[in-house]
Amino acid sequence: MAQAKKLRVIIAEDESHSRLFLKAIVTSMNCEVVGEAGTGVETIELYRQLKPHILLLDINLPNKTGEEVLKELRAEFPRAFVIIVTSVSDQETVEKCIGLGAANYIRKDTPIADIKLAIKETWDAYVTSLRQATAPSPSPNNVS
Amino acid sequence: MKATGAIAQHIQEIFKCIQGGQGWCKDEGQVYVALLDHWAVLKDYELKHQLLKNLVLRYATIERNLAELNSKLVELNHLKNRFLGFAAHDLRNPLSSIRGLSEIMLTEMTGPLTEEQREFLSTIYAASRDMLALVNDLLDISVIESGRLDLKIQQDSLKTLIRERLRIFKLAAESKGIQFSTDFEDLPEVPFDRNRIAQVIDNLVGNAVKLAPAESTIEVRLWQQAGFAKVSVQDEGPGIAAEDQPLIFGEFQRIGGQHPSGEKGTGLGLAIAKRIIEAHRGYLEVRSALGVGSTFSFAIPAEVEHGASQEAQGDYCRG
Numbered sequence: 001m002a003q004a005k006k007l008r009v010i011i012a013e014d015e016s017h018s019r020l021f022l023k024a025i026v027t028s029m030n031c032e033v034v035g036e037a038g039t040g041v042e043t044i045e046l047y048r049q050l051k052p053h054i055l056l057l058d059i060n061l062p063n064k065t066g067e068e069v070l071k072e073l074r075a076e077f078p079r080a081f082v083i084i085v086t087s088v089s090d091q092e093t094v095e096k097c098i099g100l101g102a103a104n105y106i107r108k109d110t111p112i113a114d115i116k117l118a119i120k121e122t123w124d125a126y127v128t129s130l131r132q133a134t135a136p137s138p139s140p141n142n143v144s
Numbered sequence: 145m146k147a148t149g150a151i152a153q154h155i156q157e158i159f160k161c162i163q164g165g166q167g168w169c170k171d172e173g174q175v176y177v178a179l180l181d182h183w184a185v186l187k188d189y190e191l192k193h194q195l196l197k198n199l200v201l202r203y204a205t206i207e208r209n210l211a212e213l214n215s216k217l218v219e220l221n222h223l224k225n226r227f228l229g230f231a232a233h234d235l236r237n238p239l240s241s242i243r244g245l246s247e248i249m250l251t252e253m254t255g256p257l258t259e260e261q262r263e264f265l266s267t268i269y270a271a272s273r274d275m276l277a278l279v280n281d282l283l284d285i286s287v288i289e290s291g292r293l294d295l296k297i298q299q300d301s302l303k304t305l306i307r308e309r310l311r312i313f314k315l316a317a318e319s320k321g322i323q324f325s326t327d328f329e330d331l332p333e334v335p336f337d338r339n340r341i342a343q344v345i346d347n348l349v350g351n352a353v354k355l356a357p358a359e360s361t362i363e364v365r366l367w368q369q370a371g372f373a374k375v376s377v378q379d380e381g382p383g384i385a386a387e388d389q390p391l392i393f394g395e396f397q398r399i400g401g402q403h404p405s406g407e408k409g410t411g412l413g414l415a416i417a418k419r420i421i422e423a424h425r426g427y428l429e430v431r432s433a434l435g436v437g438s439t440f441s442f443a444i445p446a447e448v449e450h451g452a453s454q455e456a457q458g459d460y461c462r463g
Binding site: 015017018020021024025028087091092108109111112 | 233236237238239240241242243244245247248253254276280294339
């Protein structure tokens, strides 16, 4: 049986240690980190260029906030699958981002198992909803 | 009749104190009492005028000094909260990464570990986890103290929330052979902030799991009484001495000292829980006896108050 195709992920996060942390998590989930961005502008450029399955987007990015990036990307790519990466004090912004079309959010200070579960469940729900909306099913594989 | 020489001298001293901005003079209270007696007996109106003038001046000075001091304290408290907020925010992200990356390495996802490496990493993991808990609690305290605790009140099921939180503690409880015994009344949905009440439940259940002896039972109850939804968590832990019970909701207080497991608490959890419950216009209390165990209970209004004005409703949503 052929190896399941890996999901392609971009991590947008200005702090290198957080990028490393998120990268370690997603690579353990049958995902490939195809790009890393440290600013808002860089994130939009990288997304256009690589069109990943998943974008992990930090709220506090320099030169364009996560909220602005999300708004622009969702306008250009309405099916963009974006998970917001946040800290607890950003709750208000998180709610705004969910309203703007983010699939879910993860808090960096939660245990790894919870972060992985949140990513997996959100992705699975997204794939299921796409399958229901369009037949035949979309190509991406489930994360493990 | 004029004030006697000794009394007049005292009055002069008191005036000097006022003019010099000094505090309360030595024996000043007794001098006033003597002056009042003197005036009452001898009807010395000049002395009465002097006495009243002195008292008015005195109160004005004290009030001004207190207002200045109060203003300085408010400013200092504001600065402290801002510092705590910034410090906590800037510490939390790197701490999350340290804890997370050490956790990843401990799972041997990045390769096998020697015993020594495992021990070192376990220490890094545990220390960063505790520091993260402390930083999160400090941030909560700073948010609550600065009045920025915005509650997102929604009608929700307390029963579902308690069940969800107990599932999280199941593994930790089972590792000590602790059983959860539950007794939940079928309550209608009540108004509360789900995340904040989850934090309170986590604190009470987490403390119970830490302090309860192995092979014991923790009883969790939910019921409605006198317009309040009530939740209690009862453990068979060491209990809290009567004289310590009023102190445990203060900041940096640790229940029963060191946890038997050696795990440290931040000493802020109950202080935060109490403030969250009070922001819901409820109350948090403890009943405990040494050697018997403790029951922590909280109560929140089962309904949003009827007839509350828009402003009061807004206030309801604030800590």
